Amino acid sequence: MEKILEVKELVTGYKGKTGFLKAVDGVSFDIEKGETVCIVGESGSGKSVTSMSIMRLVDYENGKILSGSIRFEQEELTDKSSDEMRHIRGSKISMIFQEPLTALNPVFTVGKQITEAILLHQSITKKKAMERAEELLRLVGLSDPKTRLKQFPHELSGGMRQRVMIAIALASNPELLIADEPTTALDVTIEAQILELLRTIREQRNMSIMLITHDIGVAAEMAHRIIIMYAGKIVEIGKTNDILQRPYHPYSKGLMESVPKMDGQRGVPLQSIDGTIPSLHEMPSGCRFSPRCPLATDKCRGEAPQLERKGDRQVACWHVDKLLQQEDKTQVKEGI
Amino acid sequence: MRLENHAGLDHQPLVEIKHLKKYFTIKGGGVFKREKKEIKAVDDVSFQIFKGETLGLVGESGCGKSTLGRNLLRLQEPTAGEVLFHGENILQYKKKQLRDLRNKMQIIYQDPFGSLNPRFTIGQIIGEMFAIHGTAKGKEKEQRIKELLALVGLDSSRYNSYPHEFSGGQRQRVGIARALALQPEFVVADEPVSALDVSVQSQIINLLMKLKEDLGLTLLFIAHGLNVVRHISDRVGVMYLGRMVELSETDNIFDHPAHPYTAALLTTIPDANPNAKKERIVLKGEVPSPAAPPSGCSFRTRCPLATERCAKEVPKLQEIRSGHFVSCHYPLEKGQSLRDAIV
Ligand SMILES: Nc1ncnc2c1ncn2[C@@H]1O[C@H](COP(=O)(O)OP(=O)(O)OP(=O)(O)O)[C@@H](O)[C@H]1O
Numbered sequence: 001m002e003k004i005l006e007v008k009e010l011v012t013g014y015k016g017k018t019g020f021l022k023a024v025d026g027v028s029f030d031i032e033k034g035e036t037v038c039i040v041g042e043s044g045s046g047k048s049v050t051s052m053s054i055m056r057l058v059d060y061e062n063g064k065i066l067s068g069s070i071r072f073e074q075e076e077l078t079d080k081s082s083d084e085m086r087h088i089r090g091s092k093i094s095m096i097f098q099e100p101l102t103a104l105n106p107v108f109t110v111g112k113q114i115t116e117a118i119l120l121h122q123s124i125t126k127k128k129a130m131e132r133a134e135e136l137l138r139l140v141g142l143s144d145p146k147t148r149l150k151q152f153p154h155e156l157s158g159g160m161r162q163r164v165m166i167a168i169a170l171a172s173n174p175e176l177l178i179a180d181e182p183t184t185a186l187d188v189t190i191e192a193q194i195l196e197l198l199r200t201i202r203e204q205r206n207m208s209i210m211l212i213t214h215d216i217g218v219a220a221e222m223a224h225r226i227i228i229m230y231a232g233k234i235v236e237i238g239k240t241n242d243i244l245q246r247p248y249h250p251y252s253k254g255l256m257e258s259v260p261k262m263d264g265q266r267g268v269p270l271q272s273i274d275g276t277i278p279s280l281h282e283m284p285s286g287c288r289f290s291p292r293c294p295l296a297t298d299k300c301r302g303e304a305p306q307l308e309r310k311g312d313r314q315v316a317c318w319h320v321d322k323l324l325q326q327e328d329k330t331q332v333k334e335g336i
Numbered sequence: 337m338r339l340e341n342h343a344g345l346d347h348q349p350l351v352e353i354k355h356l357k358k359y360f361t362i363k364g365g366g367v368f369k370r371e372k373k374e375i376k377a378v379d380d381v382s383f384q385i386f387k388g389e390t391l392g393l394v395g396e397s398g399c400g401k402s403t404l405g406r407n408l409l410r411l412q413e414p415t416a417g418e419v420l421f422h423g424e425n426i427l428q429y430k431k432k433q434l435r436d437l438r439n440k441m442q443i444i445y446q447d448p449f450g451s452l453n454p455r456f457t458i459g460q461i462i463g464e465m466f467a468i469h470g471t472a473k474g475k476e477k478e479q480r481i482k483e484l485l486a487l488v489g490l491d492s493s494r495y496n497s498y499p500h501e502f503s504g505g506q507r508q509r510v511g512i513a514r515a516l517a518l519q520p521e522f523v524v525a526d527e528p529v530s531a532l533d534v535s536v537q538s539q540i541i542n543l544l545m546k547l548k549e550d551l552g553l554t555l556l557f558i559a560h561g562l563n564v565v566r567h568i569s570d571r572v573g574v575m576y577l578g579r580m581v582e583l584s585e586t587d588n589i590f591d592h593p594a595h596p597y598t599a600a601l602l603t604t605i606p607d608a609n610p611n612a613k614k615e616r617i618v619l620k621g622e623v624p625s626p627a628a629p630p631s632g633c634s635f636r637t638r639c640p641l642a643t644e645r646c647a648k649e650v651p652k653l654q655e656i657r658s659g660h661f662v663s664c665h666y667p668l669e670k671g672q673s674l675r676d677a678i679v
């Protein structure tokens with residue numbers, strides 16, 4: 001398969017009082033053409049910073065890519081000038097943000113904002129651009145697109161605004177769509193509409209999608225592969241079904257088990273992970289999950305495990321073999 | 337185990353809600369802003385909450401869940417209707433009676449960040465409850481607060497800490513401790529876990545289940561997440577645009593939903609179980625504005641089963657099977673899927 005995006009050892013930091021605080025610390029992964037990869041992890045784990053780094057938008061927020069490489073269609077993005085980056089953003093890579101109201105400009109009509117995105121990359125007449133905008137609104141499933149074009153963002157519902165954002169993101173026919181929690185602010189039935197829309201568009205255009213979410217259910221339905229992040233690092237990467245059926249990393253395992261299943265037994269205590277995610281200025285030494293991990297040993301607290309291959313999977317944990325062996329043993333005992 | 341069967345539930349209503357309405361008037365968009373619009377946030381809702389049960393309440397954003405919760409506690413004045421608590425209509429209570437009522441009915445808020453005053457210590461925030469209701473003072477008060485902190489799994493040495501020194505999950509624990517300070521019989525938990533991370537959510541859900549069991553609370557649990565509601569609730573009510581559209585025992589509602597909205601909702605929840613094969617039915621269109629709800633059945637603009645009758649006649653909440661209430665002209669039969677009904 002052709003790799004469209006390759007991120008290697010990415011480190012991104014924000015200026016703090018005593019130097020840079022690393023929000024993303026040595027992250028490596030890739031995305032193939034036509035593939036949907038979901039990044040899952042708790043609030044503050046570095047999901048947004050990872051995507052903002054790929055878009056090279058961290059610079060605008062007091063942040064900096066401190067080291068590592070981001071290759072998109074074989075080209076290194078970390079070397080690009082801001083003009084070159086501006087061209088790549090919104091032509092080959094587009095992004096949808098979590099909060100559709102703040103991402104749209106309140107003083108311009110929907111039509112103006114979409115045509116602007118189109119005219120940025122195509123030299124066609126305004127009239128043609130307006131036609132194309134109408135087409136895009138129809139594609140994202142907005143009823144009566146002619147009227148919508150004349151409306152202002154506040155006149156639309158949250159679901160409609162998110163569709164407009166998707167229309168803008170698609171205006172340039174991107175190769176890679178980065179969607180940062182595109183449905184978190186929406187209702188369940190509207191979320192279902194948007195996810196279905198993203199799936200259809202990906203199939204039609206063989207586009208790649210990097211979808212950020214903290215909802216494992218959403219990842220289960222959308223992703224070919226899942227990346228699990230914790231405290232600025234990737235702890236596990238694997239095929240969706242593999243990860244859902246048998247998470248390897250103790251954090252992934254804890255995460256899966258704390259979600260009530262729709263067919264699980266009701267009323268019994270849920271599994272939970274004690275404690276909370278550490279903040280940037282008090283990162284534990286060694287494995288960052290060690291203070292919350294039931295398997296942690298001195299080795300874990302002393303030395304950080306690297307992301308290593310285990311068959312189809314990549315895991316960063318010193319004791320993954322022990323964990324898997326234990327699981328196998330209890331399964332034999334239970335006669336499964 | 338408590339929820340394996342519901343034999344332990346005595347079907348005594350603790351709270352009875354009768355034809356409850358809450359309308360808000362807002363200024364219209366006209367040039368002179370004289371035109372007034374009415375939002376029917378809660379529109380003629382009737383149901384009972386049994387003693388000792390957890391009743392889950394679900395529905396999309398803006399359908400009136402929080403408004404219902406606030407009004408039935410009289411934290412807001414309802415437009416019309418009755419709320420009976422132990423058989424007495426609390427909407428007729430005067431100030432003093434109302435203050436006593438606060439000891440018995442409490443609320444846990446959705447937002448663990450906004451609902452605690454940042455300038456007060458945790459001890460003061462919880463202590464405030466005793467001050468208002470004059471039930472404990474001095475050393476005794478401090479002792480009670482420390483017990484409460486321990487009860488919700490917080491270190492009692494954090495007595496003098498401020499809210500910002502706590503994580504979201506810990507703050508939600510403080511909110512729970514505050515709600516339980518006066519040993520209420522009935523608690524409305526308004527999305528107590530929505531703002532929290534997955535791994536912290538389960539800590540709070542476990543805490544609520546345990547406290548409910550230990551203290552014999554009755555709980556109205558409002559939430560978006562159907563998986564969470566299913567896990568914790570004995571019965572579940574589904575709201576749509578200010579109305580209760582379905583109410584039944586939890587397993588029954590998840591296995592045999594009768595309202596087309598509930599049925600569609602259940603096919604669309606993203607579920608982490610890769611083996612769960614489901615036929616998804618994605619509802620078309622947007623949720624209508626509560627300022628201009630459709631005539632007849634408020635769900636008809638998105639309902640795959642809607643007919644002319646639905647545009648004309650408001651369906652009443654009716655008991656179609658024992659303990660199963662639905663407001664729909666064409667409720668699904670037991671075992672019938674929405675897909676079957678459409679064809
Ligand atoms: N502009 C910024 N300045 C300083 N620190 C920042 C900035 N943006 C993000 N951070 C920090 O970087 C860390 C990672 O944040 P990020 O937004 O990537 O988390 P996330 O995984 O997207 O979380 P969420 O699920 O809440 O969106 C956090 O500790 C955050 O406080």
Ligand SMILES: Nc1ncnc2c1ncn2[C@@H]1O[C@H](COP(=O)(O)OP(=O)(O)OP(=O)(O)O)[C@@H](O)[C@H]1O
Nearest residue numbers: 360362375377396397398399400401402403404626
């Ligand atoms: N004080 C108010 N003034 C005017 N309108 C209000 C007021 N409070 C609520 N509403 C409106 O009443 C309707 C119901 O709101 P409510 O907060 O009860 O919904 P909800 O079901 O709790 O939603 P969510 O899931 O987003 O919390 C909404 O349309 C809301 O805009």
Ligand code: SF4
Nearest residue numbers: 287290293300317318
């Ligand atoms: S490395 Fe150690 S602490 Fe980290 S997840 Fe694995 S077992 Fe737990």
Ligand SMILES: [Mg+2]
Nearest residue numbers: 047048049180
């Ligand atoms: Mg984010």
Ligand SMILES: [Mg+2]
Nearest residue numbers: 401402403526
């Ligand atoms: Mg609410």
